[in-house]
Amino acid sequence: MFKILIVEDDKKMSEIILENIVRWGFEGHRVENFNDTFNDFVKYDPQLVLMDINLPSHDGFYWCGKIREVSKVPIIFISSRNTNMDIIMAVNMGGDDFIQKPFSLDVLMAKVNALLRRTYDYINAFSSVIEHQGVVLNLKDSSVIYNDNKLELTKNEFKILYTLMQDKGEIVSRDEIMRALWEDESFVDDNTLTVNINRLRKKLEDIGLKNYIQTKKGQGYVIL
Known part of the structure; x- marks a missing residue:
């Protein structure tokens, strides 16, 4: 807003x-x-x-x-x-x-x-960065900076976080995220999405961002 x-x-x-x-x-x-x-x-x-x-x-x-x-x-x-x-x-x-x-x-x-x-x-x-609640996503090198800690993301992890931060405060469905990951005709199934989100959450927790990505059961994910 x-x-x-x-x-x-x-x-x-x-x-x-x-x-x-x-x-x-x-x-x-x-x-x-x-x-x-x-x-x-x-x-x-x-x-x-x-x-x-x-x-x-x-x-x-x-x-x-x-x-x-x-x-x-x-x-x-x-x-x-x-x-x-x-x-x-x-x-x-x-x-x-x-x-x-x-x-x-x-x-x-x-x-x-x-x-x-x-x-x-x-x-x-x-813009080369997105910032929310002190979390800075660098669009140039796919990294996250929080409290002076820098985190390198894979391509899929970056796209997931980018999609959620772009729509911060709004629930993003799993289908929307999978469409964001669909590139060069490489298929991303539901299980692959779950694995990537779990890995991303673990990385974020390691730099002090526990529960940064919240699950809305039956709806999708949200960053508040």
């Missing part, structure tokens, strides 16, 4: 935006201590930021610059300021879009959805 950080000084406005974000199926978090905006960003680790320009202490341009020092996460500026200079500053500081207040919530969510889709479709196509 995508997480969205709301950096908006108008409490009522930020609450309305948060309600709308949740209604669309996203997670949201409102910054309340604007002196601690950057730490909120680091702790929450969002996939998108909605950033007002007029903020206490430091303005949105300042916080955008701080975020850009460590992250390329998409940032949408939302502001009542509408001069060409404000828009140019927003872009130059690393903003990806600009919405002038007052705005339609439907327009805001259309822009949010479009930016998330563009950003994360691109990133997923070229």
Whole structure:
């Protein structure tokens, strides 16, 4: 689920935006201590930021610059300021879009959805790792890293873990996993899948990941 950080000084406005974000199926978090905006960003680790320009202490341009020092996460500026200079500053500081207040919530969510889709479709196509709950799967060398322990996987073990991590939080059926393992017309039967999953579980346990892959009887497997 995508997480969205709301950096908006108008409490009522930020609450309305948060309600709308949740209604669309996203997670949201409102910054309340604007002196601690950057730490909120680091702790929450969002996939998108909605950033007002007029903020206490430091303005949105300042916080955008701080975020850009460590992250390329998409940032949408939302502001009542509408001069060409404000828009140019927003872009130059690393903003990806600009919405002038007052705005339609439907327009805001259309822009949010479009930016998330563009950003994360691109990133997923070229990313070299998948991370979940501190477990890092390296797509380049089929290895797993957890708590500084590195684990080498076979081709089948890698494909099983990749499939489950791609759909983390969702039950993946045995048939889906077997289709992922079907390559070059080499047949993978039900027993072969069981053997590979058991080996993968044993390897994960050896680096401290007990019960990382859970069985849902009669349904399949899931990583939570």
